[in-house]
Amino acid sequence: MTTTIRIQAGDFDAAAEARKLTDGRRDIGAVVTFAGLCRDEGGSLAALELEHYPQMAEEEIARVAARARARWPLAGVTVIHRHGKVAPGAQIVLVVTASAHRTAAFEAAEFLMDYLKTRAPFWKKEHRADGSEGGWVEARDADDRAAERWAD
C-alpha cells in the first residue's frame, strides 16, 4: 500500500502519478484519477491564490488518507494539492486511488475529495480579471453536506 501526499507550488502530471501507483503491479484492477481545476467564473477571474497551513496540511491529508485506507481495500493513494497562485484552466488538486475493483477506487476518491474540501487547511482568494481583489472564497454548505454523507 503506497500513500503519497505532496503540497507543492508547481503543477503535476496526473497520468504520470497514476502510472507510479500501478507500475510493476498485477493486482490492481482499477485506478481513479480526479483532478480539480481553476475555473475562470465566466471570464471574471484572473487567478486563485491558495493559502495553506504548512505541516498541518500534509498531516491532515494524511489523516484523511488513513481513514480512506481503513474503509476501502486500496492498493495506493496519491494526493497532491497546490498552493500559491493558480490561473484559470490550471490544475489545483489531484487524487489518485488504486484498488483491485472499481467501486473501492471510485468511492475512496470521492471520499478523499469531500474530506479535503472541508478539512484540509487551504483557503482560496480570488483575483479578478478587472484587477480588483475579489476576496476570499466562501465555504459552501454543499461541501459540508457532501462530507457528512460519509459519516460512519
Place this chain on the structure above:
Amino acid sequence: MKAVYFASVRERIGKSEEVVSPPPGVITAGDLVAWLAGLGETYAHAFDNPKIIRVAIDRHHVKHDALIAGAREIAFFPPMTGG
C-alpha cells in the same frame, strides 16, 4: 503559546502569528476566541462571527469546547475552501 492566523483572520488582524498569554480564566478554544476578540479593533473584526471560526490545536482540528491547556500552537481560521 503561539497563536497563528490564516486567510481572512490573518488579514484582519494584520499578522500571521504571535505569542499570546491569556489569563487563567481562558480554558477552552472558544474562550480563547472570545478573549482574542477583545484585544482590539482588528481582533474584534477578525472574530466578529466567532461561531464560524475554526480552531486547530497543535495542527489538529478541535471544537470550541476543547481545552487549551498544554497547547503549543493554536491556529484560527475561517472554514476551509481547498480542493
